[in-house]
Amino acid sequence: MVILLTILTAFFIGFLSMPVLIGAFKKMQVVDKPGGRKIHKNDTPSMGGIVIVLTVLITSFIWLNLHELVQIRYVVAALALMFFVGLRDDLVELSPMQKLAGQFVATFMVVFMSDIRISSFYGFLGIYEIPIVISYLLTFVAIIGLTNSFNLIDGLDGLAGTISILTFGFLGWWFMAVGMESYGTFSMILVGAVLAFLVFNWHPAKIFMGDTGSLSLGFVLSVLTVLFIDTNGTLYANHPWKFNAPIASGIALMIVPVYDTTRIFARRIRRGRSPFAPDKNHVHHFLMRMGLTHDKVAITLGVIKLFFIGLIFIGASYSDYLMLPLIIFTAVVFGARLDALTLKRVKTIAKNSPPVLKGKFKKAQHKSTIHHSVAEHMHISDN
Incomplete structure (x- = not known):
């Protein structure tokens, strides 16, 4: 009951605040104009992440007691830092190095001060505890890489919100199930805040989350996923909610941004372009070329995300030796099938359209x- 009230509190704070932000931004003409790589058609306010993050902070102070706030204090502080990095980037565009510096400092806070890190390979390849330097390096790469991967999928109405709600929902349940109530409650607060935003971001969107939201949410998702991997990997063997493939399970939780970023970087490098050069070849762009609308793309990728979460439940008793290749192979097969269907659909559309x-x-x-x-x-x- 308390968890439900927590989610509802976050939802209603966000739901009541978002129209105020939308109205203020429209009045001040702080809007994202269409054109270029942008696929929206009307002037739309951005920076909806302002309400998301403030809702999370307010609800956390309402529902978390002092002991729980102390446990997550560095994660909350790092979230606040990422919020200001994203806000500055939305107002005055930052260089990639400036954004990376902000992400580095935020990651430093959670890794060194909260000791949230990948501490082991949990038996995969016969490796258990890894040297502390490698642990820190691997965790920094994982958090910063996943943060930016999530930022890249925020390209159409409802997608980033849908993907994040599913992940926060799973993490909130799991943290509560293994006795980590502070992180579980914090994850559920994020569910309520993002759900309120999604009401206004569903197609046709009345507001976008902007980097203020996507960097903040991507960072928290990455940190909590790393915490899930390490906590799950170090649980005792007979724990009822232990997944015996911690690395594969973590990848499955972030499969959409991980696959999309890997795929898009590989395509750009193969064509002799910089992997960071922007284009319209992301997975959601391909689905739209098949004729799917924004909401159908969000639902489709959300269902795929649920499928991979289902896989880690089905394979809970199997190790990373089996589950890691299975997760990767399944993602590659899904992606290849998607590319083939998109190409076929585009050819059909072109064939049925009159010549220019x-x-x-x-x-x-x-x-x-x-x-x-x-x-x-x-x-x-x-x-």
């Missing part, structure tokens, strides 16, 4: 006919 020159000729012919008719009518009137 023919369409222009018909338009010119139609205008000529109109002008001729008008001239005849004027000639008859003169007579």
Whole structure:
């Protein structure tokens, strides 16, 4: 009951605050204009992450006791830092190195001060505890990489919100189940806050989360996923909610941004381009080329995400030796099938569409006919 009240508190704070932010941004003309790589059609306020993060902070102070707040204090402080990095980037665009520096400091806070890190390979490849330097390095790469991967999927209405709600929901349940109530409650607060945002971000979106939201949410998702991997990997063997493939389970939780970023970087490098050069070849762009609308793309990728979460439950008793190749193979097969279906659909659309020159000729012919008719009518009137 307390968890439900926590989610509802976050939801209603966000739900009541978001229209105020939307109205203020519209009045001040702080809007994201369409054009270029952007696929929205109207001027739309951005920086909805302001309400998301403030809702999370307010609800955390309402529902978490002092002991629980102390446990998550560095995660909350790092979230606040990422919030300001994203806000600054939305207001005055930061360079990639400036954003990376902010992410590095936030990651430093949770890794060194909260000791949230990947401490082992948990028996995979016969490796258990790893040297502390490698542990820190691996964790920094994981958190910063996952943060930016999530940031890249925030490309259409409802997608980032849908993916994050599913992940926070699973993590909230799992942390509560293994006795980590502070992190469990914090995850459920995030569910309520993002759900409130999603009401206004569902297609057609009335507001976007911006980097203020996507960097903040991506960072917290990455940190909590790392915490899940390490806590799960070090649970005793007979624990009822232990997944015996901690690495594969963590990848499955972040499968959509991980696969999309890996795929897009590989395509760019293969074509001789910088992996960081922006384009419209993300998974959600491909699904839209198949004719799916924003909401259908969000639902489709959400269902795929649930499928992979289901896989880690089904394979809970199997180790990373089996589950890691299975997760990767399944993602690659899904991706290859998606590319094939998209190509087939695009060819069908192109085949059924009139040629461009023919369409222009018909338009010119139609205008000529109109002008001729008008001239005849004027000639008859003169007579």
